[in-house]
Amino acid sequence: MALQLSSNSQLKSSYKPYQLNKTADFGVVGSVENGAGVNVPKFQKKLTLHYARVKTTMTQKYLAAGTELEDTSTIAVRHNNQLENMQQCVVNGVTYDITDVSPDDEMYIAYDFVTLSKIKRGGGK
Structure with missing residues (x-):
């Protein structure tokens, strides 16, 4: 079930280059063996994009x-087809799960809206 709080038509659909002044790392969760021989999940960066809140x-x-969607935030990035394969995003050293990607590839200068949910350690979302 996906609750649409705002569609692309309601979100600001154009940004000036100076508004995309922050960077975020996007990637997937991979399994890495720690020193004790146990596989643990670890963020693996695939790309870095400029974004606007x-x-x-x-x-x-x-x-x-x-x-x-109560504790989520949304960022806008230039359209990138690779975003649909990403699982997590790191912004200012904080890791977020990617809850939703709303792509827009119909315009010449298109933006994707990425909904992020902060990862809470210790079992809860």
Whole structure:
């Protein structure tokens, strides 16, 4: 079940280059053996993209309350087909699960909206 709080038509669909002034690392989760011989999940970076934060309105926050999208944030990046294969994103040293990618490849200068959910250690999301 995917709750659409905002569609591409409601989100800002064009950004100026200076607004994409931060970088985020996108990648997958791979299995790496630690010193004790146990396989542990580890982020494996595949690409780095510039992004802009997408502002969330109060109405969107109220609609998300009590749903799986309650503690998520959205970023906008230039359209990239590889994003659909990514599992996690690292922003300012914090790792997020990629909850949803809303691609837009219909325009010459297109943006993808990536919904991120902060990973909480110790069992919960």
